[in-house]
Structure formats: C-alpha cells, structure tokens
Amino acid sequence: MKLYIYDHCPFCVKARMIFGLKNIPVELVVMLSDDEATPKKLIGQKMAPILMKEDGSCMPESLDIVAWVDQKHGEPLLTGSTNPAIGEWLRRVNGYLNKLLLPRIAAASFAEFATPEARRYFHDKKEASQGSFDELKKHADGYIKNVNDDLRKLDKLIVQPNAVNGELSLDDIHLFPVLRSLSLIAGIEYPSRVADYRDNMAKQTQINVLSSIAA
Numbered sequence: 001m002k003l004y005i006y007d008h009c010p011f012c013v014k015a016r017m018i019f020g021l022k023n024i025p026v027e028l029v030v031m032l033s034d035d036e037a038t039p040k041k042l043i044g045q046k047m048a049p050i051l052m053k054e055d056g057s058c059m060p061e062s063l064d065i066v067a068w069v070d071q072k073h074g075e076p077l078l079t080g081s082t083n084p085a086i087g088e089w090l091r092r093v094n095g096y097l098n099k100l101l102l103p104r105i106a107a108a109s110f111a112e113f114a115t116p117e118a119r120r121y122f123h124d125k126k127e128a129s130q131g132s133f134d135e136l137k138k139h140a141d142g143y144i145k146n147v148n149d150d151l152r153k154l155d156k157l158i159v160q161p162n163a164v165n166g167e168l169s170l171d172d173i174h175l176f177p178v179l180r181s182l183s184l185i186a187g188i189e190y191p192s193r194v195a196d197y198r199d200n201m202a203k204q205t206q207i208n209v210l211s212s213i214a215a
C-alpha cells in the first residue's frame with residue numbers, strides 16, 4: 001500500500017499512526033505542496049492523506065483510512081473508550097494552533113516544500129486564509145503562553161504514556177498529531193506526563209517528532 005502525504009499535515013499523521021501502531025508496512029509518498037495533478041488524479045480533489053490500497057483503488061479521509069486499516073488488518077487496536085475532556089481540550093487548542101504553527105510550517109524543511117514554488121504555494125494559500133504571517137508572528141508569545149497553560153491541563157488528563165486513556169482509542173489518533181505539530185515550536189514547556197506520552201507515542205507509531213527542526 002502507498003500513503004500519499006504532506007509531512008507537516010496532522011491528518012496525514014493520523015493515517016500514518018495506524019500503520020505504525022499495527023506494524024503494517026506502507027510506502028510513504030510525500031507530494032509537493034503545489035502538485036495538484038497527483039491528488040486530483042487519485043481522488044478528484046487536492047487533499048492529503050490518500051491511501052492507495054493493494055488493488056490500486058484510492059481512499060481519502062484520514063479517519064476512514066484509520067478505521068479501514070484497523071478493522072481489516074489484524075485484530076482491531078483502537079478499542080478503548082474516548083474521554084470527552086480530551087475532545088474538549090483538542091477543540092480549544094485547535095481553535096488557535098494554526099495561527100502559531102502556519103508561519104513556522106511554511107519556513108521549515110519539509111519534503112513537500114522541496115522547490116521554491118511549492119513553498120510559495122503553501123505560503124500564499126495559508127496567508128490568504130489565516131492572514132499575514134508577519135502579523136501572526138507578532139502574537140506568537142501570547143499563543144505560546146496559551147499552549148503552556150493548556151499543556152498543564154492536558155498533563156492531568158493523561159492516564160498512561162502508551163495510551164492517553166489507558167487503552168488505545170481515537171483520542172490518541174487525534175491527540176498525538178497535535179503534540180507532534182507543537183514539537184516544531186521552540187520554547188514550549190512540557191509537563192512530564194505530556195513529554196512521556198508524546199515520546200512513547202512517537203516510538204509506538206514509528207513517527208518522528210519535529211524537535212530537531214524546531215524554530
């Protein structure tokens with residue numbers, strides 16, 4: 001199977017997670033961010049992730065990919081129940097996270113930005129939807145303070161380092177990608193349970209965190 005992704009994309013991380021957790025081989029194909037032809041050919045629109053199954057058919061939508069792989073390949077793994085407090089935490093943080101992340105993603109050394117045109121495409125598209133990056137960067141300190149406050153709240157919700165609620169569930173599929181994205185931002189203070197959980201999930205899912213390119 002092949003998974004078409006952008007490395008920075010949290011939805012793509014969700015799809016990658018289930019392969020790593022179940023130790024199922026998959027070939028990752030990082031598309032250039034300005035490559036509209038490939039995703040349109042595969043699923044009729046420009047969106048990642050896209051799973052190409054062994055029979056050549058393609059499936060979009062991260063959570064559909066997660067459910068399909070979990071149900072159809074070995075015993076289901078995401079059998080734990082979810083905690084509404086995690087959903088609420090994610091809604092709050094996702095409400096402001098992009099404003100902090102997008103200027104840094106646009107400047108980082110991701111494979112989807114391997115050409116200047118691909119980086120420019122992402123930059124211009126996101127500035128059009130979120131506002132000027134120079135303006136967003138002026139508010140970074142305030143957003144980092146929000147993140148630090150919110151991570152202290154998350155610390156109290158983490159039950160085990162290998163599964164946020166004690167048993168792997170969809171909450172893990174939603175939470176780890178946010179923590180991986182946050183690892184791109186220098187200067188965040190990680191409470192110990194959050195750091196242990198993030199690092200343990202990175203190992204279990206076989207997905208790198210981004211600390212080495214944090215800015």
Ligand SMILES: N[C@@H](CCC(=O)N[C@@H](CS)C(=O)NCC(=O)O)C(=O)O
Pocket residue numbers: 006009010011046047048049060061062063
């Ligand atoms: N509902 C979709 C959302 C996926 C999504 O929004 N992907 C973004 C990348 S993070 C995308 O492909 N956007 C189009 C673009 O970058 O031009 C899913 O869960 O897979």
